[in-house]
Amino acid sequence: MKKIVWVLALILALSGCTGGAAQTEAGNGAKENTDKSGSRMEETTVPGDVAQKDSGVSMAKEDIIRQQEWIDYTLPENQEKLRRQDNEAWLVNQKKYQDFCRDYWAFANTVFSQIAGEGNVIYSPLSAYLPLSELSYALEDGSEPKADLIRLLRANAPEEYWTDKLMQHFQRRGYLTASSIWISKEDQPDLEFLQKNLTSDIYRIDFADKDAPQLQMDWINRWTKGFLKDQVKPEDFKDQNKDQNGEISAGREELFCRLIGTTYVKAAWREPFFHEKEDIFYGANGQEQKVPFLLSNPVNMMCYFTDRYQAVRVPLENGDMLVLLPREGESVEQLLQAGVLQEIAAQPEWTKKRVTLHMPDFTQSSRIELLPVLEKLGYTEISQRHTGYVNLAGKNPDGSEKVCRISQVLQESKIEVKKTGIEAASFTKVDGLKTTAIEEEPENVEVYVNRPYLYVITESSGLPSFLGVNRDFVK
Known part of the structure; x- marks a missing residue:
């Protein structure tokens, strides 16, 4: 990342x-x-x-x-x-x-x-x-x-x-x-x-x-x-x-x-677990965009997966970067309308998984x-x-x-x-x-952030400092 x-x-x-x-x-x-x-x-x-x-x-x-x-x-x-x-x-x-x-x-x-x-x-x-x-x-x-x-x-x-x-x-x-x-x-x-x-x-x-x-x-x-x-x-x-x-x-x-x-x-990042590569990002209109990606080694991350999205907390030194990836067939707009951020703010039950993460490198x-x-x-x-x-x-x-x-x-x-x-x-x-005038052996998962997604930067207790959405990387 x-x-x-x-x-x-x-x-x-x-x-x-x-x-x-x-x-x-x-x-x-x-x-x-x-x-x-x-x-x-x-x-x-x-x-x-x-x-x-x-x-x-x-x-x-x-x-x-x-x-x-x-x-x-x-x-x-x-x-x-x-x-x-x-x-x-x-x-x-x-x-x-x-x-x-x-x-x-x-x-x-x-x-x-x-x-x-x-x-x-x-x-x-x-x-x-x-x-x-x-x-x-x-x-x-x-x-x-x-x-x-x-x-x-x-x-x-x-x-x-x-x-x-x-x-x-x-x-x-x-x-x-x-x-x-x-x-x-x-x-x-x-x-x-x-x-x-x-x-x-x-x-x-x-x-x-x-x-x-x-x-x-x-x-x-x-x-x-x-x-x-x-x-x-x-x-x-x-x-x-x-x-x-x-x-x-x-x-x-x-x-x-x-x-x-x-x-x-x-x-x-809490651990230096990323290296760089190029990969394909599918923009909001489905257009293939070849962009720089970050690829992690398998590492323990807290996850919350539903039938509508995958949420992964990528650990920083004093907080997380929370990535919310819609499932295939879902869109960023649909998740926002459904109150996904309110759901995350309510602190759902997160599960530790062994994640290999693919995510765009961006400014x-x-x-x-x-x-x-x-x-x-x-x-x-x-x-x-x-x-x-x-x-x-x-x-x-x-x-x-x-x-x-x-x-x-x-x-x-x-x-x-x-x-x-x-x-x-x-x-x-x-x-x-x-x-004027209680932990089990974490499940191995691979998450491809290769289509429009939401992200939230939080401090260690979960309060957000930044919220963002990426739909395309072509200028």
Whole structure:
């Protein structure tokens, strides 16, 4: 199989209409802070060579309200330090945490089933979840956009603060995860509320400034180790609502806030059991495609076989690549419509088998507009003009609340599956606008992944970080 490294970045940009992780406060050295859940966060300055090694563009210290320390959680020693600091062993047995995990799986399945209708797709629910989650906690209680987001993200566990717990859950298992909030200097957000109740980095920025796109791009590239550098483009980070002089026409909408979430993982196969060969893949229309394949030695893998599909967990160092191959006569579309991902999320009874696996070696990238997907699923309030954004946008000069909406939720993702392991990355951008105004001897099986199939990248407890579908390998 292939080596996959994932990087997910989700950017939420918010606009309005008129009418924790280790964190650092720039220039102040180490500082203690407390997140919403009461856990202790140490604030330390990010090394300059890590923060700005690509472009050299820097940010004024006074514009860095809070910034995470860059810790490489892909290194086992840093994962172990985090495990010693937290209480996850206690948390996983709590019903509210189990409810949250079910909600997270439901979010992943629901969105992916809508976007996987045709072609090859790679999607990261983790990168999408982080900024959307932070937005939900920043919105005022009782607002319609917040109610929509709670229903989408955590319907069965609405009260707890889950962003930080989810980030640390994946960090313990070798992922880089981070989130940030970029707020226009023209607005007066409640910075005390944001620092007390959220995990994200917080920056003040002039979105019309020529260096503003590069600052955001550098942040994403830092937390994804540059894996998405060809997909992180300046045009996606410019304020399209202002003219070349930085002015906005009366009555038009203006970008006031952007939330970004990222995740990255690079994992080797648990054993070096693959070698390379060429073989035939039968595309969605039955066309024969000669492509690079990975062929494994016979190795123990956990399997779940039904009369409709074969599911195989290919073991990584800190998780699995789950491959779901439809039986002959079944299609990817039929499996998705039948709820195959929900079935897998319910943790069926897996059986150990001695598997010889044939699977394509591939690199895949996707660009997905997620806001129309959410609207189609019935989550329409976040794209409508509402109040409730006062913690992010402040108020109008007359004391009234600003009216805001989400104008875009864009995700860019990439994955590689190679002989040595996996690598993947993704970022999602959400823009908001404002208006001035018991074991037996395993059975031997051979699995040919030579026709359209689904795959899921999971960490060791089974939560998904990436979901994908491959139908064709010809360009």
